Amino acid sequence: MTSPDEPQDVNSGSPVTGAHGLGPHVVGTRIVVRRLVPGETGPTGGPAFTDLLGVAEGWWPDLVVRRADGTAVTVPHALIVSGKPVPPRASRLQRVPGREVQRRVRGLWPGETATLGDWLLQVSPPHEGRVRRRANSVLAYGSPDRPLGEALAAVEQWYAARDRPPELCVPLGSAEETALRDAGWTEPPDFDGHAVAVQVGSVARLRRALGPVDGRGDTGTAETRRGPVEGAAPDVERVRASVTADGHRIASGLADLRGDWACVHDVRTDAAYRRTGLARRVVAGLLGEVAERGVTTVVLHVLTTNAPALALYAGLGFEEHHTATYLAPRR
Structure with missing residues (x-):
């Protein structure tokens, strides 16, 4: 519900969004706002501006933004120059590369490993009578240390010597996946194309x-x-x-x-x-x-x-x- 004093669009009845692109729709989202600093002069002699980053907690009668340090800043609409939503800040874990996350897991499984550049080859004994796919495949994140065709031939030879089918684990939608599909590799028959989160x-x-x-x-x-x-x-x-x-x-x-x-x-x-x-x-x-x-x-x-x-x-x-x-x- 909006305040009866808040400006409304005469056609839709919705609260008005300013020319800067901000409006009631940004409440609850992380935004960056450029605002005028009254009474101050900028380095070129014109108006002074400052940027504010935080979560919008209110829009009417003024914009209220809560910064990461917990402080709330009130910005009158007349001082807003521009603004836009920004993606949430990535967590510490999201900043860890996928290859590092997967290698940490692979290092927990028993068995034999080998490397081809960035690729990690691995075989592991059955777990509770089942051969675990993620412990018996190539972690193909990054590039091998040779042309792709040679790398794939080496993978097939390595797994054939250990009586295991050659399979590669790749990030979905990655350049690695595209290159491997172009080389003729596809989902194993028993995998049904299910991606792994x-x-x-x-x-x-x-x-x-x-x-x-x-x-x-x-x-x-x-x-x-x-x-x-x-x-x-x-x-x-x-x-x-x-x-x-x-x-x-x-x-x-x-x-x-x-x-x-x-x-x-x-x-x-x-x-x-x-x-x-x-x-x-x-x-x-x-x-x-x-x-x-x-x-x-x-x-x-x-x-x-x-x-x-x-x-x-x-x-x-x-x-x-x-x-x-x-x-x-x-x-």
Whole structure:
């Protein structure tokens, strides 16, 4: 609702937007405003201007902008010269390159690795009877140290020697993806073109968002266990959080950690207990354990078609860092 004193467009009845482009529509968004400084002269002898950056909290009767330091600045409309919305400031984690995020995760998996320039080749033993795609593919972020055709031939040879199909993990929409598709690589037959959302989060922020999570309830008891990862570097540790009821595990999840980074994976809830908050309890248990070990950043991968998981992690405060897909040679 607008103030009855606020100027209205005679045709639409909507509040008037100034010639500078700002108006009621910017309230709640981050903006930059150039304004006149009354009584001051600029370096060329004309009027003095200054810029203001912050979130618009009000438009009428004056523009109110709250700066990053928490102070609110009131700007009369008559002093506004120009302004525009600006994107939200990227979080610290968003400024970490995708290749660095993915390499942190790859460093947690046991197995054998090799490099081709920026590319990281990896094979890893099966996990719970399943060959994990992200631990058995090339992290093709950046450029190999040779022409693309030679690099792809080397990849195929390396994986053939280890009895694994060659697959590349690439950022979706990237120059790497375009070049590889032009070279004839496409989604593996069993992948169905599903992209993978690489999610990141600050452990401290995620725990604050979770708030207190009761370890006990009608659906059982949450517990955590930790220990080394077989076949991995000795400083890689694994944490398991689970919820049991009547002696049966009904929800569980894993987190592998090294240094101040961890990867959460295999968060599962039995079908009969889904949508009861067990996944939150599992994630809370994992975050509590990794926090005790000095972890500050957590990463996880979710298929972009898994709407319930995406909603869960977004609600907990995870941010989508980027999306990736997998490519294999066309047969």
